[in-house]
Amino acid sequence: MIKFALKVVILAAVFFGLTKYDVLSGLNVVENPDGPLGIYGTYLWIGLIFGVVNAIVGPLLRLLSLPFVLLTLGLFLLVINAALLALTAGLTDRLTIDGFGTAIIGGLILAVAGWVADQLLDR
Template structure:
């Protein structure tokens, strides 16, 4: 449970970094300064939603799309990560993803950050 919460904090920090430094112009977060944790609470909330979507829906999508993943030698996983980011944006009213390209690049960055978090937290 602690590892999942730390991963949520890391994902929230990645969302903050992506939007604050405008790495992806099409990825926008509308922070809520009146929330319980202020603006940072919005990023933690989005990180939590993405973590839950990735933990529950992600394995199902990966299993159902296994033939496409094998056929494309793993490149279809980028489309799955984009779909997970799009689903997170659909669930949250504070996150907006402008297009498919933005979702693919954002999903790739979040997948790399999630993998790095898993590597650090497993030690």
């Protein structure tokens, strides 16, 4: 449970970095300064939703799309990560994604960040 909470914090930091420093111009977060934790609470909320979606829906999508993943030598995983990011944006009104390309790049960055977080937390 602690590993998941730390991963949510890392994902929230990645969302913060992507939107605050305008790394992806099509990925926007509507901050809530009046929330319980201020603007950081918004990023923690989005990180939590993405973590839950990735933990529950992600394995199911990866299993169902296994033939496409094998056929494309793993490149279809980028589409799955984009779909998970789009699903997160659909579940909250605080995150917006402007296009499919932004979702692909954002999903790739979040997948790499999640992998790095898993590597750091498994030690």
